[in-house]
Amino acid sequence: MSTIEQLKQDNAEFQWHPMAHPAAMKKSKPDIVARGEGCWIWDVDGHKLLDGVGGLWASNLGHSATAVRDAIVAQLDELPFYNTFRGTSHPRAIELSAQLVKMMEPDGVASVMFSSGGSDAVETALKLARQYHKLRGEKDRFKFISLRQGYHGVHFGGMSVNGNTNFRRAYEPLLPGCFHIDTPWLYRNPYTNDPLELGEICAELLEREIVFQGPDTVAAFIAEPVQGAGGVIVPPANYWPLVRKICDKHGVLLIADEVVTGFGRTGHLFGTRLWGVTADLWCLAKGISSGYVPLGATAISAKVAQVFNDDKSGQAAVGHGYTYSAHPVAAAAALATLAQIQALDVPGNAGRVGAVMQERLRQLEKTCSFVGNVRGVGLMLGIEMVDDKATRTPMPRSSDIPARVAKEAYQRGLMVRISGPNLILSPPLVISLDEVNHLCDVLEASFAAVEASL
Ligand SMILES: Cc1ncc(COP(=O)(O)O)c(C=O)c1O
CATH class of the missing domain: 3.90.1150.10 (Aspartate Aminotransferase, domain 1)
Known part of the structure; x- marks a missing residue:
């Protein structure tokens, strides 16, 4: 058997793939x-x-960005790994946090917390949202609202706010307190063919759900500025500005899951900029390091950061983080990536x-x-x-x-x-x-x- 045939056979035999039936890989080789x-x-x-x-x-x-490759190699020579748990840090983590916050200053971002990918970035945002409300004394605000067709990764929190039942079914019961509303989807909706009317109707659905749940129980609304995995669903132009207003009116945080839209994919640096709004928390991954090394980040607005920074109760320590949060090699790759995004x-x-x-x-x-x-x-x-x-x-x-x-x-x-x-x-x-x-x-x-x- 040729080496290539062996590779294909070993793949079928030994490797399970995301979102695939293990046996299916044996029949149709990837x-x-x-x-x-x-x-x-x-x-x-x-x-x-x-x-x-x-x-x-x-x-x-692309696959041959030499600046990113060189940064990775240099970092491997300098320091292949160190953690960023309380009491330790390393230069690349610090430089990347400063660079990212500078890049997102126009969006009102004050701080950033790193992780290892998109699902981590979502989990971090959901947990920070709950903690934010607890710190402000609104202890009942634990619920999340999200969109049908939305995709927010595969951890238990993200899975619970996912809007595609295929991703949830086998792992239920999930996180209590997660509710789903209609996506503003022009091609498939029971309401209207007029985009702006649809934007208004779907924003109103959010407000109705918040009021129905009791605004004092809702922590956050999470959505992708443009839905990716759900089938590339672009909301009408008025949707996000209306959503921003509704969230503010009811004290609900707005989490923008920019794992796909972040760093330029829509033609704007961030999807929230496409819609002319700011979020309270942003989930970032993928394009942050151009995929060269896994990295996730949750960007934190000044509004949210202030509540943590001003806390006198001692409850603001973030009980969350990963061994590989701000991995030095990933941080080096991201620094080089951000420089290229701007230069090119x-x-x-x-x-x-x-x-x-x-x-x-x-x-x-x-x-x-x-x-x-x-x-x-x-x-x-x-x-x-x-x-x-x-x-x-x-x-x-x-x-x-x-x-x-x-x-x-x-x-x-x-x-x-x-x-x-x-x-x-x-x-x-x-x-x-x-x-x-x-x-x-x-x-x-x-x-x-x-x-x-x-
Ligand atoms: C919008 C969105 N959020 C979260 C995730 C999860 O990211 P990861 O696969 O890096 O965990 C994805 C992955 O495609 C995504 O598209």
Whole structure:
């Protein structure tokens, strides 16, 4: 057996994959990615592909950012690991916290707490939100409200606020006190086709839920500025500003889960800036280190930080943190990443070339009989496939059409991601205009090939 065949067999035998049936991996072997350069990857068989997935919304600087690589190597030589628990720190953690807070000063951020990934960043935010209210004497404020279709990672807190029951079902019962309201989803909602009206209605649903629960029991509302894993759902422009007002009116904290949208993906440095609002806590990961080394961060607004800093009761110690919080190698990678984001104007590129991607792929709604809706902003885009366009009948989970489109794209040299009926694109944010046009060419041909075969 060749080394490559052995690798594939060992994968099926020994490795369990996230969000996959262990046995399914034996039948259909995963794509094994062996090498990366710029926005391109090569599979273990030597097949070259444009990385339409960006690692997993993460490889924002592509796969050969030498500045990040050099920072990692230098840090390994200087100090491979030290912790940041009470009483200790290290230079990279301090420099990164200062750099990140400086970057987010216009958003009202005062401090940051590090972790090892997006799920950690969410967990940290949920716990800080509860502690904030306890410190202020509002001890009953423990509930969380979130959106259906929202995704907030896989820890017990994040899972409890997730809006997709597929991610929750096998692990229930979850955290008590988590409630879900409708996503402002223009393509699929029972209310209206008018975006601004939908924004108002869905914001009102939040207010109604807060009032129904009792405002003095609600700790926070958590949402993604643009939903990613749920199928790239972009809310109407008035939604987040209205949500901000409602949260303020009822003393509810607003947690922006920016694990996907943070650091430029929407064409703005942060998703909250896209909507012209600030949050009280931000969950950050993925793009913070361009995926080179795992890192999560929870950014804390001055409003929240002040309550902790001013506490005289002794209850403000944060009883939370990870061995690898602000891991020096990850912090070094993030410092180099943040410098590159600014030097290359990464959000600007995402906005410019993203607009071309959005414009071109939206045509699929007209040209392809089974594309119901193409939506997105910047360099995040979802293509929802349907059974019947006129009635918007969802494509059944059992349909093999999405997988066939992905396979056609793969064969033509483009890696995409399928999530239910959605094809999701999240390429590196440094992708060039030529590469974006190539991505669109390949995808158009892939949809046309599947359509011709039906
Ligand atoms: C919005 C959002 N929050 C949280 C997470 C969890 O991040 P991680 O997989 O790094 O734990 C993700 C992952 O995709 C995400 O998209």
